[in-house]
Amino acid sequence: MTDTAIQTRRREIATEHLLFKLIEYVEGQHPGLLDTLEQSLDHLGDPADDDSKDDEAVRQIARRMIAGARAETGGGAKR
Template sequence: MTDTAIQTRQREIASEHLLFKLIEYVEDRHPGLLDFLEQSLDHLGDPADDASKDDAGVRAIAQRMITGARRQGTD
């Protein structure tokens, strides 16, 4: 694996963690954020313009993140 690929993976892991914690924090203080995010998924898509384009795949990942945030709550 290249250094660039490793750094990209590490950045993705760190960003996802911070995003989850931010979502949990805001939802705890302002209930309804997760519902709002879930309702926005119809507008989410993959910007790729080649065979790798997968709107449903992007939406599924976002839905799993929302579901995980609902389950975990704040600790």
């Protein structure tokens, strides 16, 4: 694995952790954030312009992240 790939992986792990903590905090203060994020997924897509482009795969990752955040925050509202 190249140094660039290692740094990219480490940044992704750190960013994901901080994002989850931010989501947990905001959802705790203002319930409904997770619902809003979930409702926005239709607009999420993969910006690749080659054969690796897969909008649904990106959305599925986001759905798993939201589900994980719901589990951490006690379920969220899920309207």
